[in-house]
Amino acid sequence: MSPARHSSAVSTEPEEPILQGGAWLPHGFRLAPQSHLHGQLVYAAAGAPATATERGTWVAPANRVTWTPPRFAHSHRFHGRTDVRLVTVPLDLCGEFPQQPSVFAVSPLLREALLAMTDQPERRPGAHRRLPAVIVDELADTAETSLHLPEPADTAETSLHLPEPAGDRLRAATDLLHEDPARPTTLAELGRMAGAGERTPSRLFHTELSMSFHRWRTTLRIHLALAHLTGGMSVTETSLACGWSNPSSFIDAFTEVVGQTPGRYQATLRTAQK
Structure with a gap:
């Protein structure tokens, strides 16, 4: 395979070329x-x-x-x-x-x-x-749905079905987690940091993002872990960088979401690079 093949700039005009x-x-x-x-x-x-x-x-x-x-x-x-x-x-x-x-x-x-x-x-x-x-x-x-990380709707969409303060608090909570996915924050602590009690963020994660706070944060961490593993970071280093206390719990979570262990995933990447 050659190191590069043809690629084209994307246009949204009516004469947009077929991009392939x-x-x-x-x-x-x-x-x-x-x-x-x-x-x-x-x-x-x-x-x-x-x-x-x-x-x-x-x-x-x-x-x-x-x-x-x-x-x-x-x-x-x-x-x-x-x-x-x-x-x-x-x-x-x-x-x-x-x-x-x-x-x-x-x-x-x-x-x-x-x-x-x-x-x-x-x-x-x-x-x-x-x-x-x-x-x-x-x-x-x-x-597959396990690899999708949903995000809160923007203000215009949120205002149609959520009071604005509630939508703002959900966005504040997810922003805090995006800033530091490895942050060992409990739901109660996250609620206080986002200007809400514990029950409000829990309810919003379920009703607006269709998953629990724990599941959403785990998916966010798995996305980060995929980036680290693909970039060559070891499984142990990745588990710590993404907020897991030990590699075993990371391996279990990664396998549940991705369908293979982190080690097997990296082996697949190495084969593809050859």
Whole structure:
């Protein structure tokens, strides 16, 4: 594989070109907020991309692909040296996908289809026009939810169903956790720091983010752990940097969310980099 392949700038104008192809991107590379007239799949043959939107962040570790619907504003950040592949999904096929960004597992057939569309010339005329149907069939399973970190709605949306002070307190609580995910703060302490009692943040995490405070913070820490592990940090160093008191509890939490141990995940990354 060559060290770089074709890539194009993204435009949101009506004449927007079909964006398809790939490139090697350095650790920490960011793509500014953007949207597309078509749907988009982002797959990393190596590395781990994170897609951020107003509804939260989705991370796609090894053997996952991220889906972003048409006209859905989003940005990307790439953890580790990333072999990223971008595939445009035609509008007539977008109805087969969820209406919000999602992460799907990548089967061996799906991986080969994504690689064929981004790294190989057509072997037969029209082959690349037929592959999207294969990709849709392979993505028929339900999207994974464990890798989604939801965020509080902005002020305009929050005001429709939440009193503004409550929405502000939830945003203040999540901002505090984002500033220092490893912070060993209890829910009661977080509530006081955000200007609320213990019950208010607990209720808001459940009603607005559809998960408990503990689950939300664990997911935030797993996102950070994926970035550290992809960047080459050891499992022990990652567990401490992300707020776990010992590697064993970190390994258990990581395995529950990602589906494999941190050590196995890093081994997969090393194989992909070869």
